[in-house]
Amino acid sequence: MLVFVIRRLLQAIPILIGVSLVVFGLVHLVPGNPIDMLMPPEASPEVIAQMKAAFGFDKPLYMQYLLWLSRAISGDFGLSIFNSTPVAGQLMDALTNTLKLAILAAILGFSAGIALGLIAGFNHNRWPDKIASVITTAGVSMPHYWCAIVMVLACAVLNDWLPAQGMGDDQDPFLDRLQYLVMPVVTLSFIPMGVVGRLVRATVLEILGREFPGALAAKGLTRWPILRHVCKNAAPPVLALMGLQFGYLLGGSILVETVFNWPGSGNLLNIAIFRRDIPVLQATILVLASFFVVLNLMVDILQAAIDPRLRR
């Protein structure tokens, strides 16, 4: 197991380097030059050259990459081209905001999905299965923004139950600020709930179709201990899916963050793309991609801890 963990950790390094190369390269492939966007059309070539030198655009590409990477590793992502504030600060704020949503939505969506999937799987083709399947199918097929808008209409416009958007003031009491979280979190939890629920159901059915659950009953185990065995067998694929889903949640949903005016990473990415704010784009993508790699690494290790056949 230890060998497996060390090997997986080492394998993550080239992946991270690859990610950084792609992130650096992709942004340079995007049409449009940030300096041209900033400079007035009548700016003299000397001033433009000066600006390029100030942001490091005059150096050869590989030097730009190494410089950017070494600074990025130490947490310095440079200044935003648009408003000259440090990128790291903006990114931190946006990520914390998104993280709040992502963690809560993951807890809500995963637990609801697992519960629905288990209920459906253990009551195959009976009414609890049908009800659970309707809910999970709705979860994966309803468009995010539509849910968000309907919810705003129902809870904030027609009734005055919840605030429609924003995240409240820091001075507000904790419980008041919590209200702002309800609608975005619920909206974001639908998809993880649906996909996790459907996978749990399918996995449980597949496992119950094998011989060993019957053999467990034959040795005298009752419903709950058998459920425990089935859950442990079902865990690896479900964990893999949850890792991916949490990764998507961290990326922030541009649509949901826009509807609820939530200043998260989705919002930040969206704005950075329109402003050609390359340092912000690079930093955001790099950090999110690294999160993804680390998440998958954790999932891999967890899976191997649960299923010994995966330790190869």
Added chain:
Amino acid sequence: MATEAAVDVRNLTAMFRRREGDMAAVNGATFSLARGEVMTILGESGSGKSVTLKAMMGLLPDYASITGEVRVAGRDILKLPPAALAKARGGELSMIFQEPMAALDPVYTIGEQIAETIVKHEGITYASAMQRALALLERVAIPSAARRLKNYPHEMSGGMRQRAMIALALACNPTVLLADEPTTALDVTVQIQILLLLRELQQELGMSVIFVTHDVGVAAEISDRIAVMYAGRFVETGTVREIMRHPKHPYSKGLLNSTVLGGLRGRRLETIPGSPPSLSALPRGCAFSPRCAQADVRCLTTQPDETVLGPGTIVRCFHANTAMAEAI
């Protein structure tokens, strides 16, 4: 007689409800087994022999209904409330499966799986259950048992896994052991080792064993009595000697003549023409009649009843008497 029996099965029937109609995979199986006796249920695939074992433990899916009686130590297993049923399964009534790789949970170690059963049935501490598990692995002759205790099923060879499965089944000293083709998935050399081990353990522990196989040689090797099963029914039961020497049912004869054991050296092996009928579309009369050389009008239209020839010896064939006359 009835009080002595370790298992007493009366009229055991397993009905599967299907969209195409009900089908009886086991149709009125009746037999009783004394303590320490070994009975083999012999039959082709699909004859209902494995379902008989599963039905005896109440282990069929919910679209199957099981009727009849399975008395073990005087109690009807099929009428026990869930908690008592769980106690009986793996307690006095235990089972070995055909494919240990499929029947063992792949993500728990062998030791964990055996200890879990002991804790469940005897309520002792996990540590002492683990000690028992070690002793059991040693009992079934698994080399370096202490290390094997920590192995997962996929880390063992087929024969080793089947030994572990046997250790698991014996964990709580069952009085009745149900063995569902335990040697079919193994190499021939390993098969004989497992058979000898089972025979030895059976004699030492005085268990009654119901052994299911399609292999006539295995049946002859291990059992005291044989029940020949065809299309969900016992067509002939008797002692190994009787059935091997003087089979009365045409199907039993065919089965014996189609194996090297029954056939004569230098002679071509015979085959039974045709294939077993589908259980959902059984012939009106004797289920074997379409394949039987002796079948007449009566066989095609009427289901033959059991003819009791002696204690524990029955045959279900209109021509059994003529067959007996031939034999004598």
